[in-house]
Amino acid sequence: MERCSQSNEKNDSITRKLIVELKDGINYLKKSTGIVPRLAVLQVGDREDSNLYIKMKENMAKKIGVEISKYKFNEDVHQRKIFSLINSLNLDPNIHGIIVQLPLPNGFSEFELTEAIDCIKDVDGFHSSNLTRITKNCVFNPPCTPSGIIRLLSEYNIDLEGKLVTIVGRSSVVGIPLFHMLSNLNATVTLCHSKTRDLESMVKMADIVISAVGKPALIKGHWIKPGAIVVDVGISYVDGILQNARLKDSSKKSGKRIVGDVDFENALKNVSLITPVPGGVGNH
Ligand SMILES: NC(=O)C1=CN([C@@H]2O[C@H](COP(=O)(O)OP(=O)(O)OC[C@H]3O[C@@H](n4cnc5c(N)ncnc54)[C@H](OP(=O)(O)O)[C@@H]3O)[C@@H](O)[C@H]2O)C=CC1
Numbered sequence: 001m002e003r004c005s006q007s008n009e010k011n012d013s014i015t016r017k018l019i020v021e022l023k024d025g026i027n028y029l030k031k032s033t034g035i036v037p038r039l040a041v042l043q044v045g046d047r048e049d050s051n052l053y054i055k056m057k058e059n060m061a062k063k064i065g066v067e068i069s070k071y072k073f074n075e076d077v078h079q080r081k082i083f084s085l086i087n088s089l090n091l092d093p094n095i096h097g098i099i100v101q102l103p104l105p106n107g108f109s110e111f112e113l114t115e116a117i118d119c120i121k122d123v124d125g126f127h128s129s130n131l132t133r134i135t136k137n138c139v140f141n142p143p144c145t146p147s148g149i150i151r152l153l154s155e156y157n158i159d160l161e162g163k164l165v166t167i168v169g170r171s172s173v174v175g176i177p178l179f180h181m182l183s184n185l186n187a188t189v190t191l192c193h194s195k196t197r198d199l200e201s202m203v204k205m206a207d208i209v210i211s212a213v214g215k216p217a218l219i220k221g222h223w224i225k226p227g228a229i230v231v232d233v234g235i236s237y238v239d240g241i242l243q244n245a246r247l248k249d250s251s252k253k254s255g256k257r258i259v260g261d262v263d264f265e266n267a268l269k270n271v272s273l274i275t276p277v278p279g280g281v282g283n284h
């Protein structure tokens with residue numbers, strides 16, 4: 001996070017610290033038990049963004065010592081075949097985590113497929129029993145993006161107790177689990193979505209704004225309360241000249257620019273801290 005658009009050293013040091021933490025933990029697991037953690041990643045179709053996110057997972061897995069098994073299906077595969085793969089991965093003692101990369105092509109049921117994953121191996125935390133467990137504060141695997149956001153806030157020593165948090169976006173990947181996780185940490189949370197009547201007021205009252213929508217400049221800079229903290233989770237690819245040195249090679253190739261949901265330059269005038277896009281929430 002940053003106060004201005006220059007230095008991002010603290011973010012990079014948090015990333016490095018997390019990598020060391022994970023690598024050490026995995027090394028210890030390997031030495032003490034002989035277990036080599038292995039993640040199965042299932043993909044249906046060939047979306048460019050999914051390919052990129054899977055590549056990022058592979059890169060991070062390599063860095064921390066996790067093995068990955070990839071399973072890629074054509075869009076014309078029968079859903080039955082994916083169910084049977086999930087069933088065998090559930091039973092395979094050498095597979096410790098399973099991810100079905102979302103979104104799925106039309107005709108596939110996101111709910112049924114993520115529900116088929118053994119909830120202990122559900123590293124994304126999308127299984128309904130994991131979502132229910134979140135509400136009771138005893139989840140097996142907290143979902144990755146909400147956990148990352150909470151960890152990021154805690155690395156900046158931001159106390160959540162009693163804070164007014166406005167979340168924009170109510171997907172089961174980000175908004176809904178985050179709503180419960182922040183409530184469990186004693187924040188007062190407002191969850192907004194596309195039918196929210198007065199988004200501006202909901203954002204204006206917040207001590208912390210977290211936006212996960214995927215619409216550029218949805219959150220106007222002047223909506224941000226002076227001194228508020230902004231976490232911009234949204235990712236949109238827009239045409240444009242590359243102005244930002246932090247942009248990744250993947251975006252350079254396609255000639256696209258990645259932007260968040262928040263009007264960053266104007267928000268900077270009001271925020272005490274804000275996450276940039278790219279380089280904020282997500283992979284590094
Ligand atoms: N940086 C990271 O690590 C990650 C980034 N992302 C990014 O976050 C964004 C959201 O992802 P995801 O949660 O999967 O998206 P979804 O499309 O599943 O959900 C989008 C949410 O935004 C709401 N919404 C849409 N339009 C508006 C509007 N005008 N005002 C208020 N709310 C609105 C929708 O409301 P409704 O429910 O009413 O339809 C919905 O709840 C995407 O850009 C995605 O790429 C996602 C995961 C990780």
Ligand SMILES: Nc1nc(=O)c2c([nH]1)NC[C@@H]1CN(c3ccc(C(=O)N[C@@H](CCC(=O)O)C(=O)O)cc3)C=[N+]21
Binds near residue numbers: 052100248258281284
């Ligand atoms: N089963 C499943 N699990 C997921 O976790 C999942 C998913 N499906 N479907 C799609 C969303 C989206 N998502 C992102 C993760 C990292 C970045 C990220 O790190 N972005 C970089 C930019 C990457 C780039 O160069 O384009 C950044 O913000 O710096 C973005 C998006 C995970 N998702």
